[in-house]
Amino acid sequence: MQQHWRSPAIANALETNHTLEDLRLRGNEFGIVGAKVIARALKTNETLQRLDLALNRIGFVGAMAIAVAVQTNQTLKCLDLHCNRIGPEGSTKIMKFLKTNEALRSLSLS
Numbered sequence: 614m615q616q617h618w619r620s621p622a623i624a625n626a627l628e629t630n631h632t633l634e635d636l637r638l639r640g641n642e643f644g645i646v647g648a649k650v651i652a653r654a655l656k657t658n659e660t661l662q663r664l665d666l667a668l669n670r671i672g673f674v675g676a677m678a679i680a681v682a683v684q685t686n687q688t689l690k691c692l693d694l695h696c697n698r699i700g701p702e703g704s705t706k707i708m709k710f711l712k713t714n715e716a717l718r719s720l721s722l723s
Contacts, residue, residue: 621650623638623650623651623654624650624651624653624654625654626654627654627655627658627661628654628657628658630658630660631659631660633660634660634661634662634663635661635662635663636661636663636664636665637663637665638651638664638665638666638669639665639666639667639668639669639693640667640668640669641668641669642669642670643669643671644669644670644671644672644675645672645674645678647669647671647675648666648669648671648674648675648676648678648679649675651664651666651679651682652675652678652679652681652682653682654682655679655682655683655686655689656682656685656686658686659688660688661686661689662688662689662690662691663689663691663692664689664691664692665693666679666692666697667693667694667695667696667697667721668695668696668697669697670698671694671697671698671699672697672698672699672703673698673700673702676694676697676699676703676707676722677703677707677710679692679694680706680710680711681710683710683711683714683717684710684711684713684714686716687714687715687716689714689716689717690716690717690718690719691718691719691720692717692719692720692721693719693720694707694721694722695721695722695723696723699722704722707720708720
C-alpha cells in the first residue's frame with residue numbers, strides 16, 4: 614500500500630481545516646509517501662493538537678519529514694509515531710529536531 618497512498622485529501626483538509634484537534638490514522642500503512650504528505654500539511658495547520666500515526670511503516674525518512682514539520686508547528690501537543698520502524702538512531706535525531714518545539718508535550722517513538 615505504501616507506493617499507492619498518494620491521495621492528498623487528508624493533507625488538503627489539514628491545511629484548510631480550522632477546527633479539527635484530534636486525528637488518528639493508526640494502522641493505515643501509508644509509508645513514507647503518506648508521512649511526507651501529512652508533514653506538508655502540519656507546517657501550516659494551526660488547530661491539530663493530537664496526531665496518531667502509529668503502525669504506518671513511515672520509517673526513518675517519514676519520521677524525519679514529520680519531525681521537520683513539527684519543528685515549526687506550535688499547536689500539536691501529542692504525537693504518536695510508535696511501531697513505525699524508526700529505530701534508535703532515528704529516534705535520537707527526531708528528539709534533536711523537536712528541541713525547538715515548545716508546544717509538544719507527549720511523543721511516542723517505541
